[in-house]
Amino acid sequence: MVTDEARAALDAIPMLAGYSGPLERLGGLTNLVFKAGDFCLRIPGKGTEEYINRANEAVAAREAAKAGVSPEVLHVDPGTGMMVTRYIAGAETMSPEKFRTRPGSPARAGEAFRKLHDSGAVFPFRFELFAMIDDYLKVLSTKEVALPAGYHDVVRDAESVRSALAAHPLPIVACHCDPLCENFLDTGERMWIVDWEYSGMNDPLWDLGDLSVEGKFDAAQDEEMIRAYFGGEARPAERGRIVIYKAMCDLLWTLWGLIQLANNNPVDDFRAYADGRFARCKALMETPEFSWHLAAIHRG
Structure with a gap:
């Protein structure tokens, strides 16, 4: 059934119409992704149109490819969300385990982030944390699902975070914003980043903090990524932003x-x-270290 859907999608794309070779299902939490020869086909998941702007994603994917951090975009339909990119041969789809076992992979991820952030690319979406929380809450208000107990209390507590970040804002740059491990493809020499659905102009240190969480990085992995990104030591305020995020x-x-x-x-x-995720957020916010990092951000 799923393969039939992929075949139908391929037939609707002129450059791939009539492809009869093998289809290999790849990873993805919300979308259907297939390898079709030298190409990668992405079929958007059900309901994703409620919270993803496919036109914005199309621009970001092309800009990221120009920046040299993402595969070439060969076809994209902003109306349907169908996308075809060049398949990166010989690359491993990353996971928390692979970030632990593939030597140098946290550093390569840090270098890829640096390349993206320094590229001068401009993405159409502004990824703003608190506005997105409000937007997601609006989506959820139309659905029958319960928030974790105390969620709104923690959002109120996070006003101290908003204040600290606003005291010394960093220039916003093109960011991935959703660095799930599986969105990284590692050749052993170069790290590629894919899936630009949530990308936007953002504080660059969001990407580092989020990858650390998604990859379950330990202190040594954090340090490897941070030093590769900064080309050396990070300032306390920069480390603070990573922890806050x-x-x-x-x-x-x-x-x-x-x-x-x-x-x-x-x-x-x-x-x-x-x-x-909510329990982990609360646990970190309740530590003395979190308050220390907030203070470091305030000091700038």
Whole structure:
């Protein structure tokens, strides 16, 4: 059934119409992704149009390819969300385990982020944490799904984060914003980044904090990524922003998980996903280190 859908999608794309070779299902939490020869086909998942702007994604994917951090975009339909990119041969799709076992991979991810952030690319969307929380809450208000107990209390507590970040804002740059491990493809020499659905102009250190969370990085992996990104030591305020964003990405993606739950996405147990992310967010915000990092950001 799923393969039939992929065949039909391929036949609707002139450059791939009539392709009869093998189709290999690749990873993806919300979308259907297939390898078709030298190409990669992405079919958008059910309900994603509620919270993803496909026209913005199309621009970002092309800009990221121009920046040299993402595969070439060969076809994209902003109306349907269908996308075809060049398949990166010999690259491993990353996971938390692979980030632990592939030597140098955290550094290569840091270098890829640096290349993207320094590229001068301009993405059409502004990824603004607190506005996105409000937007996701609006989506959830139309669905029958319960927020974790105390969610709104933690959002109120996060006003201290908003204040600290606003005191010394960094220039916003083109960011991936959703650095799930599986969105990284590693050749061993170069790290590629794919899937630009949530990308936008953002504080660059969001990407580092979020990847650390998604990859379950330990202190050594964090240090490797940070030093590769900065080309050396990071200032306390920069490290502080990375830690703060570790908590804030969990606060935001808790809501994303609940949207998947409401949309009956079968890929994962999204109730456990959302509850786990929210618990991790609260635990980090309650540590003395979190307050110390907030103070470091305030000092600038």
